[in-house]
Amino acid sequence: MNTLFILNDPPYGSERSYNALRLARALAKKEGQTVRVFLMGDAVACARxxxxxxxxxxxxxxxxxxxxxxxxxxGTCMDARGLRDDEVVEGARRGTLQQLADWTAQADKVLVF
Structure with missing residues (x-):
């Protein structure tokens, strides 16, 4: 099962991104599960x-x-918020809308937070 999580909320001030990341981590531990996370809007700050x-x-x-x-x-959201590629945590990478479209097409489930 391939699950895509799309996060939009900032890392703090709301618990939506926190809860999404908790669920993604728990799901990734299940056998047969593939998890992808795409951060958009203010959620890109989660990866700072x-x-x-x-x-x-x-x-x-x-x-x-x-x-x-x-x-x-x-990447557009990163640029709008002044977040450079070298300022993100290990394992997170700049992406594109095309990448998100591909991930969405490949996903069995898409969860939006």
């Missing part, structure tokens, strides 16, 4: 490296690294 959060609070960058599958970031 070097995030400093209060003790006991989740780190969205760490969660992206542990999502369990391929992670793409909307």
């Amino acid at each position: 490296a070097g995030q400093k959060v209060p003790a006991g609070y989740y780190n969205a960058g760490d969660m992206v690294r542990m999502a369990g599958g391929e992670v793409g970031l909307c």
Whole structure:
């Protein structure tokens, strides 16, 4: 089963991206599951490296690294927010709308957060 998660919300201030990343990670641990995550809009900030959060609070960058599958970031959204390729966590890569279209066509399920 191939599942695509599309995230739109920022990493903090809402728990939508946090919950999506938690679910992606849990699903990726299941046998026979392939997970892909695509970050759009303010969600691209989830993949920013070097995030400093209060003790006991989740780190969205760490969660992206542990999502369990391929992670793409909307390049246009990155540019609009001044996020450079060298500022994202390991395993996350600049993507395109065409990549998202391909991933969507290949997915058995698409979950949008």
